[in-house]
Amino acid sequence: AAGVIQSPRHLIKEKRETATLKCYPIPRHDTVYWYQQGPGQDPQFLISFYEKMQSDKGSIPDRFSAQQFSDYHSELNMSSLELGDSALYFCASSLEGLAKYNEQFFGPGTRLTVL
Amino acid sequence: AQSVTQPDIHITVSEGASLELRCNYSYGATPYLFWYVQSPGQGLQLLLKYFSGDTLVQGIKGFEAEFKRSQSSFNLRKPSVHWSDAAEYFCAVVPTSGTYKYIFGTGTRLKVLA
Numbered sequence: 001a002a003g004v005i006q007s008p009r010h011l012i013k014e015k016r017e018t019a020t021l022k023c024y025p026i027p028r029h030d031t032v033y034w035y036q037q038g039p040g041q042d043p044q045f046l047i048s049f050y051e052k053m054q055s056d057k058g059s060i061p062d063r064f065s066a067q068q069f070s071d072y073h074s075e076l077n078m079s080s081l082e083l084g085d086s087a088l089y090f091c092a093s094s095l096e097g098l099a100k101y102n103e104q105f106f107g108p109g110t111r112l113t114v115l
Numbered sequence: 116a117q118s119v120t121q122p123d124i125h126i127t128v129s130e131g132a133s134l135e136l137r138c139n140y141s142y143g144a145t146p147y148l149f150w151y152v153q154s155p156g157q158g159l160q161l162l163l164k165y166f167s168g169d170t171l172v173q174g175i176k177g178f179e180a181e182f183k184r185s186q187s188s189f190n191l192r193k194p195s196v197h198w199s200d201a202a203e204y205f206c207a208v209v210p211t212s213g214t215y216k217y218i219f220g221t222g223t224r225l226k227v228l229a
Contacts, residue, residue: 031215033216033217035217041221042205042219042220042221042222043159043205043217043219044219045216045217045218048215048216056215056216058216090158090159092217094215096215103149103161103164104215104217105161106151106158106159106160106161107158108157108158109157109158111156
């Protein structure tokens with residue numbers, strides 16, 4: 001079965017640079033979630049999109065922005081990178097139409113290292 | 116505010132021994148409950164989930180979890196641990212209405228002794 005695809009899997013950037021993370025949800029899934037997992041931390045919710053509209057927002061820095069495109073893939077744009085942005089970034093997708101049975105399927109993550 | 120507590124940060128068990136990982140949640144109504152496992156450098160793999168019905172849930176890899184409403188708990192168990200079970204385990208909840216973002220516990224790191 002198709003899974004959530006994230007690219008790139010690894011990314012190394014310098015401070016103050018910009019990074020773009022991509023997420024391709026499971027086919028037919030209409031909702032995408034982004035999570036950030038710092039070293040030794042639990043995943044923290046950043047932002048979510050349903051049908052290309054932002055549906056919820058968590059502790060996402062103003063330096064970060066995201067969107068969901070017409071093909072339902074999503075991109076997380078991160079600017080003015082800081083050392084503290086080094087983390088594993090997960091994308092998850094779900095089929096919102098299932099509503100009460102909203103299991104999220106997680107991608108393998110993108111490991112971002114900021115030097 | 117909703118929260119998830121995993122009281123044990125680290126647990127060490129011998130291979131073949133039984134395992135129980137604790138998870139308590141704080142929420143006004145029964146949320147949807149999940150257990151995920153994360154191997155080092157890897158993504159999150161769903162072990163099992165509880166939405167409603169039978170309070171004893173069977174998952175993959177021989178894991179099970181029991182939902183206890185009176186204790187607001189959803190503890191994960193395995194009768195006999197294998198060395199390959201060494202990983203980090205996260206309990207997560209999703210409210211039954213409104214946002215569907217996952218709220219994760221802080222995780223329990225399991226070490227298995229040969």
